Amino acid sequence: MAKKKGSKVRKKRHLLILEIGGVAVLAALVAGLVLYRNVFSxxxxxxxxxxxxLIEKKEYEKMYDLLDTASQESVHKEDFITRNKNIYEGIEAKDITLDIAEEQDTSQPLSYRVTMETLAGEVTYDGNTFFEKEKGTWRIVWDDSMIFPDLGKEDKVSVTSLEAKRGSIYDRNGVLLAGQGTVQSVGLVPGKMNVQAEEDIQGIAAILGTTQENIETQLAASWVKEDSFVPLKEMTQTQLDxxxxxxxxxxxxxSIQDKLLEYPGVLITEAESRVYPYGESTSHLLGYVQQINAEELEEMKDKGYDEQSVVGKSGLEKLYEDRLRAKEGYKISILDSQGNEKTALAMKPAEDGEEIHLTIDIQWQQKLYDAYKEDKSCSVVMNPKSGEVLALVSTPSFNSMDFVLGISQTKWDELNNNPDKPMYNRVRETWAPGSSFKPVTGAVGLTTGAFTAEEDFGASGLSWQKDESWGNYKVTTLHEYNGAVLKNALIYSDNIYFAKAALKIGxxxxxxxLDKLGFGQDIPFDIGMTSSQYSNGDTFETEVQLADSGYGQGQVLVNPLHLACIYSAFFNEGNMISPYLEYQEGKNPSYWVENAFTPEAAATIYEDLKEVVSNPEGTGHSAAQVAGVALAGKTGTAEIKESQEDKDGTELGWFAVYNTEGLDGQTVLMLNMVEDVKGRGGSGYVVNKDVEVWNQVLAE
Incomplete structure (x- = not known):
């Protein structure tokens, strides 16, 4: 509502009240007060x-009623309402305030200052308006300058949008991952189509995955002329090919492009679009943008979004929306009848979105996707000494461009009904870690003093139980060996050793x-990850569950990024690194958990894991064939089944692998999990895949 401000002093009137007494006098006094208000207000x-x-209330008809007779004769009510409505609502005028100079001569125009907020910022102007008194009431002598002083009858108020660009996302080396690019716009030029084009439209609709009715509706739009280009669908050149x-x-x-161009009137041209050059390999990480929906607009309208805004819907596009978003600018001007600018009333400059640089290395990201794209898998690559995350990959995947360009119902149903769940981001979830968890148990045991690295737990064969209280349940392992000490237990991936280790720890x-290592906690990372757990309850419910947990079974579920962070302690004298995703030159590493393990325990595990790869008996020995680096790590095969007797369950394969030399001194830790490796070599399937990836990365 309009407000009057400033130093204006209200006029005061003094009434002489005679004390005559009686109710009648009181009534007369009240009537006099009403008359006083009517006359002097x-x-x-x-x-x-x-x-x-009345402007902010959008009550333009009442505004018209305040005009004097001559003004109403010069401008028709409907014209007045239309002009004021279009201008004030077009500029989104609000928070209108008035500052009226005091004690002005009524024979002169009333001087005042108006301030209002608009979509282009604040507008302030000085007005001078004449008034006429009609039947004892002041009425406004109106012309167009009442809206803005420089506005003439034939002039227009123009609102111009100043375009801004959404911020781009880059990898650590400045490679574009998401940003402005071009796509192919498929459309029709009506004047070049066949006269009887119904069959053509049916054919085009079938190719584009739309309907004949939809195309006909677009062709029938009021703006369409014979030589107009009517866009139907945007596609990538890859899709057209x-x-x-x-x-x-x-x-x-x-090709699809060849088939489309067989129809007269089809034109394919370039259009600007948000693009994701690396397609499926980055889609889970980056997400995608689409036009804002009604629910989002309701939540975000106070931030300057409108019906045409494009917003991040998932992934980093959504996470960094406030920083990536383009903020359009606006200019409000008065134009003369020839379209020339007379006065610039306000301008709000456009603001491009921020450029964001990630720690991601697209080389690792793409190589991992290519290696595992046919699997249900997730992969994490990080620098365990700095915390920089070099890759986050989930397979199978989807293509972000399908959503940007407008996904068809058929494609949407295909993605959602696919049993392999391509929309499911596995890297954010938790999984049974199996033997990849054994280094954690070993490090906990050494740190707490529950046992030493040289302590021999004794031979137990291929199956073992603590005592008869376990009933028929036994822990089984695959290999017998001499010397049940920590190093050998890691080399042979001995379940029995680590079951005993868990019992020794208590x-x-x-x-x-495990609580200290971050189980049950949020992972300090930009992208939300599911918290790891070691039990469905508050603690280990039974001795068997505790024993099984020692080798990564039981009820242990670990997020892959979290497990990578725990492994990072083996590189950092027992300190667990804080992972981060946004590149910062010269950033000093920070720790999520300091003293997670003792330095001695961390160093022991680090050295022992070298043997898992270098020793011919080691479960990860296949990785020794990678030339140019020396690798170390730990395999894991987690059984997913209803009971020990269940023969139909599946298996998860793991491999956590890192280089101890090579890569020009850079340390890289890669952790992979693949579902359904039963019958495909278990964790050996993952090791072989990772060998391919390391060889490809090193070859470039």
């Missing part, structure tokens, strides 16, 4: 305040140490 100031207050197969499933030998101490 109808000032020019009050009329102007009322007029300006794909072979075209008819709805009957017949391969035509032509339930309370093990739980306390």
């Amino acid at each position: 109808d000032t020019r100031d009050a009329v102007l305040e009322e007029y300006m207050g 794909e072979p075209y197969t008819s709805p009957e499933g017949i391969a035509t030998g032509a 339930a309370d101490t093990f739980a306390k140490q």
